[in-house]
Ligand code: C2E
């Protein structure tokens with residue numbers, strides 16, 4: 001019995017380890033090359049204020065157009081980019097692309113639209129992060145108020161003092177900050193009182209079955225109330241159906257992001273989507 005178990009364990013364990021190590025190395029080389037060869041694309045997903053019926057924001061979401069493997073999701077390469085440190089130049093690329101998009105939106109007359117960019121802990125922990133961000137904004141000629149950073153509570157948890165310092169510097173610069181996936185990380189309400197942030201994003205996992213799961217409904221409702229009491233904006237993520245939408249609205253949620261309005265879109269499709277949205 002032990003022998004059979006031992007053998008099956010080996011069969012299960014060894015080859016997959018080799019394969020993943022092998023795969024990782026290629027993946028890393030590919031990732032470095034991808035940055036040099038501009039294989040990344042920045043997509044944008046609208047955030048709609050359903051009370052004023054306006055697109056108040058866009059979330060920038062990165063995609064990797066791999067020449068052989070097709071489109072690779074950020075969930076599959078961001079973690080590796082973080083481990084290898086490649087996230088730092090990749091993040092700079094993303095921020096530059098986002099500022100380009102802000103300028104394009106201004107040309108089209110969308111003056112109120114704020115573009116949100118996801119920032120990894122590894123990026124945010126660079127002592128030069130805020131200076132570099134300021135440079136990017138200055139070089140592009142973009143007003144800092146047009147940019148928002150999305151950070152997760154996992155970041156917020158560590159390096160508390162440093163975090164406050166970084167966030168204060170961002171605040172002085174005029175770039176706003178949203179806490180992404182709120183409630184799913186190592187969250188502490190203390191962070192909400194300590195950190196100068198502007199927005200809470202309710203994670204899709206709470207929304208997903210809030211219509212049928214009383215606990216998730218309670219959590220969603222509480223986050224919306226919490227945001228109101230703290231005078232923070234709140235964005236509900238992952239609204240897919242009209243049912244989701246009506247439900248979140250009934251709890252006081254106004255700003256909505258999700259497939260119900262649109263999937264993340266490449267810039268040319270986004271422009272089309274925006275003009276259709278305002279036509280109808
Ligand atoms: P996130 O910031 O929480 O982004 C929301 C994710 O939910 C996105 O997945 C988006 O496409 C997806 N989503 C939006 N609406 C719906 C919906 O109605 N239904 C469903 N099922 N999904 C929806 P995506 O684009 O695959 O990104 C995954 C995560 O990767 C992001 O989660 C973010 O943490 C990270 N990420 C994406 N782009 C970047 C980036 O440029 N830099 C960094 N550091 N991380 C990024």
Ligand code: MG
Pocket residue numbers: 059118150180
């Ligand atoms: Mg996000």
Ligand code: MG
Pocket residue numbers: 180181201203204237
């Ligand atoms: Mg999120």
Ligand code: MG
Pocket residue numbers: 181
């Ligand atoms: Mg997420």
